[in-house]
Amino acid sequence: MTAIAAAAPDSDPVVNIVVFALFVAITLFVVYRVSSRSSSTSDYYAAGSAFTGRQNGIALSGDFLSAASFLGIAGAIAIHGYDGFLYSIGFLVAWLVDLLLIAELLRNTGRFTMGDVLSFRMRQRPVRAAAATSTLVISLFYMLAQMAGAGGLIALLLDIDSGFGQALVIGVVGVVMVLYVLVGGMKGTTWVQIIKAAMLILTVALMTVFLFGKFGFSFSNLLSSAADNSPMGDRLLEPGGLYGATDTSKLDFVSLSIALILGAAALPHVLMRFYTVPNSKEARRSVVWATACMLVFYLCTLVLGFGAAALVGSDEILGAPGRENSAAPLLALHIGGTLLLGVVAAVAFATILAVVAGLTITASASFAHDVYANIFKDGKAEPRQEVRVARLTAVVIGALAIAGGILASGQNVAFLVALAFAVAASANLSTLLYSLFWKRFNTTGTLWGIYGGLTACLVLVLFSPVVSGAPDSLFPQADFSWFPLKNPGLVSIPFSFLCGIVGTLLGEKPDPRKQAEMEVRSITGISG
Template sequence: MITTIAAPGTEDAANPVLNTLVFALFVAITLYVVYRASSRNRTTADYYAAGSVFTGRQNGIALSGDFLSAASFLGIAGAIAIHGYDGFLYSIGFLVAWLVDLLLIAELLRNTGRFTMGDVLSFRMKQRPVRAASATSTLIISFFYMLAQMAGAGGLVALLLDIHGGIGQALIIGVVGLIMVLYVLVGGMKGTTWVQIIKASILIVSAVLMTVFLFGRFGFSLSNLLSAAAENSPKGESLLQPGGQYGASETTKLDFVSLSVALILGAAALPHVLMRFYTVPNSKEARRSVVWATSCMALFYLCTLVIGFGAAALVGADDIKAAPGGENSAAPLLALEIGGTLLLGIISAVAFATILAVVAGLTITASASFAHDVYANVVKRGKAEPTDEVRVARITAVVVGVLSIVGGILANGQNIAFLVALAFAVAASANLSTLLYSLFWKRFNTTGTLWGIYGGLAACLVLVFFSPVVSGAPESILPNADFAWFPLKNPGLISIPFSFLCGFLGTIFGKDRADERKQAEMEVRSLTGIGA
């Protein structure tokens, strides 16, 4: 049943027809852009890496679009509105993470690889086992990240249409998944990149406008805004102080350290972020991409601080929690409060576009990794026809879409910033150690690569499965079960160092030795770009 949603203190009601029209308009425009871009997709390089035709500025904006997911817009705003100071720690972690990309990864990765992370990891190793391991980690990381986006889509559209039942939200998640697969099948990387650019521009402009409106409501005084947020929150003045979410016990403090490690190290290992460095022509443009992306995200995350506390001040924690999307409803409810039905429709459409664009980026990354690393180089031993490779990538995109829909339904209701933090932990645990060892350690070998990927991945997944995320707490995915023996919600503090240790021990005890000729070639190529 569809009813109206009223934000506290306003008589405006959400108009489902208007919201649906705004959604449909955005989807129609972006599908047209994707279709036009896809008309020039003729090779695997076009489909996977957009022919490397984008400039650093364009790719940087697209990178911010890939990275500014539903977690950034909906999850962080909700976390700040409910938990205050501690919620903003997500923004800091996500932003600082790009320094690792800029200083250690972007340029070297662009010079060494071609389409996927597996190109870099297998450059001087045994191709088949390393590419298989790389594809495995890419698919699992993409799946975890998609859980957050799909859960966000369910909560967002449920808020707009006031759908409280699980079946209705499941149908919404299914529709999002189908549209996302359509983007990838039609447009490839080129079309997806243009969707990211459009979406990032609209998202940042919307966040800035909401911030200006909020400041206007409080006399352009941040102090007035923060005071009103504290007065309207059950936490009172503690909303503005550290420890509201992570300071209750020694375990939660340790959980915050683990979260910080995962956020800062995870971005440099996310496959869909790494793959985007191949859409520019050279390493200089790759560096410019990171600078542009960091600048865009710095502006956006400053706005989330104001939006989150604005939601606490004008909407209130109780109304946010009671909404169909829970914490993730803070930004849409705030839009309804300050701008009425029209602004709610626009902001929700922007958030919906964010989800679609990010999931499309994840899908093309996962499908490209399977098709290029597994099908073309493991199954066909490097002799696959380009048309067959692209066909396999498209089939994989459909399969990944179906799995993400199922996973999103199961994860519906979780804070999506928190779910993305789990994806960061999995990425850093599986990929970061092997990437850095491959780029900087001459002795690193195939055994070390496999131990690093599989050891870190297994440790992270096992710890998550036996943590309060899955069972043992009211907010767990399985609240009625209790098999949690690992106390931390984010395993990064344990699993990331463990992956570095596995990579080191695998190299020391492995009988194979790195190819010195290929190692020398990789070193020259990564530093100079010769042969890239």
């Protein structure tokens, strides 16, 4: 089987650019055609709540299946083997939390943002400010991963090795992504996510079939070839390739698992999607459809990851622009030549583009709705002006994402997304669950939970090997790390829950009438 791993034909930048540009043109046209010309906040933020559960579920999978899922996980499996697949398991299991605890109650209680739910029975100004702060920080963390993936992908397409060239690519990609939000709002963004999810699942399914064909439709032959072509040998197929060698790495794995499973239920761009359906029943159906789509996808990533190890090899993957993130595109080049590489790269770009568009509209909606309309304007903002503020915020967020993506270029995007999950679970999950299920919960507990969890998570990341003290750190030449774990979820998530409890006990008792109203609304969907 090692002969199969011989050098692949060189990619053709012209073919890649044509396929890439064609996809951008078609999707921009679709966004323009489906976008609402109305300036109402309901249309811009929630697409008028007009999507069915099936449509929103496919869009949810498109929103969730990010560059981490397609590029990062395939690369992690190809380089680290079994341990790389742990990302897939965590991402998939996470949806049980959304299905059982969050989706239906959230849809019944809020209108556009997570801040609507958290502030329902609390003091509006401080709680909405805290919710907007956490949303913006989480969105920027998540965008770092997507923009880093975009830079590595397009650099591979255009055969760009220089740092300046990749930075320029990230800048251009960021501008295109912001255009989707400015032109289409939530409705246009949703249709891009539906198209992207369908293309992504179809592409990985076809690649999986092609790969099985090369190995006689035998998964055992595929695994044997992957082990033979990997420096890890048979250890590629065993636990411990990335985690488990030391006690610290074992704790890091536990921390990663907690962050992945609990983080999905607290991601603002995922939560906001529940408002694009008309009722809680459709919100629940959305999660079921999304879970089914992602089950198919993550089973395929297992095959693609080991297929990349077998056909491409770790040396070629790590030597390419984007490093681990280049595994899936390089695999496409080996099994289907330049045309398949162009198609896969276009799908991967659509993946990045749709997720960043969802993140951008979520962050801009949180600022415009929670901060501008409800804090600065006391809930009396003109809808047209509120939408205008949201669009301006989208431009600013896009610029910050470009800068962060340039800094994070070369990092494994699955790993970066895991950090975003840790931040989300630390800042939002405790306050969401307490707000929905704990009668005693109050404003002080909300603020302590959000700011305590967010601060703890950011501080631990700052002083961890992610930022300094390791060869793969953001600043490898410096060393100011004292927290040993790369993912802080094991510490910061329980700390957030504890902060919420302490703050609640120290604060005043909440208004029982507002709590009763929220309980009735969350269960029945009936508003007063």
